Amino acid sequence: MGMTITEKILAAHADKSFVEAGEIVDARIDLAMANDITAPLSLEEFEKVGARTVFDPEKVVFVLDHFTPNKDILSAENCKKIREFSKKHNIVNFFEGGQCGIEHALLPEKGLVVAGDLVIGADSHTCTYGALGAFSTGVGSTDLTYGMVTGRIWLKVPDSIKFHCHGKWPKWITGKELVLYIIGMIGVDGALYSAMEYTGEAIAALSMDSRFSIANMAIEAGGKNGIFHVDDKTKAYMKEHAARPYKAYESDTDASYRDVFEIDVAKIGFSVACPSLPSNVKDAGELGKIDIDQVVIGSCTNGRLEDLEMAASILKGKKVAKYTRCIIIPATPAIYGEAMRRGYFQTFLDAGCIISPPTCGPCLGGHMGILAKGERAVATTNRNFIGRMGHPESEVYLAGPAVAAATAIKGKIARPEEVI
Numbered sequence: 001m002g003m004t005i006t007e008k009i010l011a012a013h014a015d016k017s018f019v020e021a022g023e024i025v026d027a028r029i030d031l032a033m034a035n036d037i038t039a040p041l042s043l044e045e046f047e048k049v050g051a052r053t054v055f056d057p058e059k060v061v062f063v064l065d066h067f068t069p070n071k072d073i074l075s076a077e078n079c080k081k082i083r084e085f086s087k088k089h090n091i092v093n094f095f096e097g098g099q100c101g102i103e104h105a106l107l108p109e110k111g112l113v114v115a116g117d118l119v120i121g122a123d124s125h126t127c128t129y130g131a132l133g134a135f136s137t138g139v140g141s142t143d144l145t146y147g148m149v150t151g152r153i154w155l156k157v158p159d160s161i162k163f164h165c166h167g168k169w170p171k172w173i174t175g176k177e178l179v180l181y182i183i184g185m186i187g188v189d190g191a192l193y194s195a196m197e198y199t200g201e202a203i204a205a206l207s208m209d210s211r212f213s214i215a216n217m218a219i220e221a222g223g224k225n226g227i228f229h230v231d232d233k234t235k236a237y238m239k240e241h242a243a244r245p246y247k248a249y250e251s252d253t254d255a256s257y258r259d260v261f262e263i264d265v266a267k268i269g270f271s272v273a274c275p276s277l278p279s280n281v282k283d284a285g286e287l288g289k290i291d292i293d294q295v296v297i298g299s300c301t302n303g304r305l306e307d308l309e310m311a312a313s314i315l316k317g318k319k320v321a322k323y324t325r326c327i328i329i330p331a332t333p334a335i336y337g338e339a340m341r342r343g344y345f346q347t348f349l350d351a352g353c354i355i356s357p358p359t360c361g362p363c364l365g366g367h368m369g370i371l372a373k374g375e376r377a378v379a380t381t382n383r384n385f386i387g388r389m390g391h392p393e394s395e396v397y398l399a400g401p402a403v404a405a406a407t408a409i410k411g412k413i414a415r416p417e418e419v420i
C-alpha cells in the first residue's frame with residue numbers, strides 16, 4: 001500500500017520507511033512557533049521543567065501579532081516576557097513592531113517554512129503552511145514547550161481526505177469561497193483529525209495566496225492539517241522567499257483515503273458562513289437584506305496582496321456606506337508596503353476605510369475593531385463563533401474579499417456585481 005503526502009512527511013521525520021493512519025510516531029520538527037498569547041504559558045512550562053535552552057535558536061519562532069501594538073498592560077507584559085526570553089536564548093526569529101506581521105502570512109514570506117517540513121505552532125491556524133507542501137499543525141502551549149526543548153513531537157498519523165477540484169473559476173471567486181463551501185458541505189467536524197489534501201486542475205489554477213487561505217481553514221472543518229501538492233507555482237514561491245532546500249512529496253496512486261470528494265468550482269458561488277458556525281454556509285445572494293455595521297478585510301486567512309488587490313478594485317471610486325465601518329488589515333509589513341506602492345491605500349482612504357497596521361486584532365475579539373451588542377460584521381477572517389469578535393450578542397459573517405468589499409459599499413451583504 002502507498003502513502004499520502006502527509007504520511008510520507010511524517011514517516012521521513014520519524015525515520016521510518018512506512019507509516020499509516022492511526023499510528024503514533026515520535027517525529028523531529030523543523031520549526032516551533034508561538035505568539036504573544038500562547039508563548040507566555042510555554043515559557044512558564046519551560047522554567048518548570050528546568051530546561052536550560054531551546055533545541056535550536058534558529059528553529060524556534062516568536063511572533064507578537066495578536067494583541068499588538070500592545071492594547072493594554074497585560075499584553076505589554078506578555079510581550080516583555082517573550083522579548084527577554086528571546087534575548088537570553090538568542091532566538092534568531094523573533095518578530096515584533098515594524099518587523100512583525102500576522103504569523104501565518106509572515107513565516108512563509110520570510111522563507112522559514114518550505115515543502116516537506118514538519119512545523120508545530122501554538123496556534124490552531126498553523127495548518128496554513130500546508131499550502132507549501134509542508135505538514136504543519138497547531139498544538140497546545142505545553143506541547144510546544146516539549147518541541148522547543150527536545151526538537152521532537154508525538155503525533156498520531158491522521159487519515160487523509162482528498163478534495164479533487166475541477167472546472168473553471170468564476171470571476172471574484174477565490175480559495176476562500178472554496179474552503180467555506182467545503183466546510184458547509186462536510187461540517188465543522190467533517191474532517192476531524194484528518195489531512196485535507198487538495199488536487200485537480202482547479203487547484204493548479206489557484207494562486208499561492210488562495211492556497212494559503214484554504215490550508216488556513218482546515219481546522220475549521222476539524223482537520224489536523226491541510227496539504228497541497230508542490231507544483232511550479234509552489235516552487236516559484238519558495239525560490240523567491242526561501243534560501244534553504246526543500247523536499248517535495250507526492251501521494252502514491254495506491255494511497256488510502258478516508259473519503260474522496262469531487263468538486264466543480266464553477267458551482268461554488270459566493271459562499272458566506274452565517275452566525276455562528278463556519279459550516280452555516282449560504283450564498284451571498286440570499287443574504288442581501290442584512291444590515292452590516294463593520295467589514296474587516298485582513299487576517300491570516302485573507303490579508304495578503306491578492307485579497308487587498310481584489311478589495312481595492314471593487315472599492316475604487318466608491319464610498320463605504322454611511323454607518324458602516326470598513327477596516328483594512330494588511331497581513332505583513334511587506335504586503336503593507338506593496339499595497340501602498342500600488343496605490344491601494346489611496347483607494348481605501350478615498351472610500352472611507354480605516355487602514356490598520358498588521359495585527360490579528362479584531363479576528364479574535366482582541367482590539368482594532370471590537371463589536372458592540374447587536375452589531376453585525378462581515379469579515380474575511382476564519383471563525384464566527386458566538387462572541388468571537390466582541391459582544392456575545394454580536395454576529396460575524398465570514399466571506400471572501402470580493403463580498404466583503406461589496407458589502408462595505410452597500411452596507412448590506414452584497415455580491416460584487418451589485419456595486420460595480
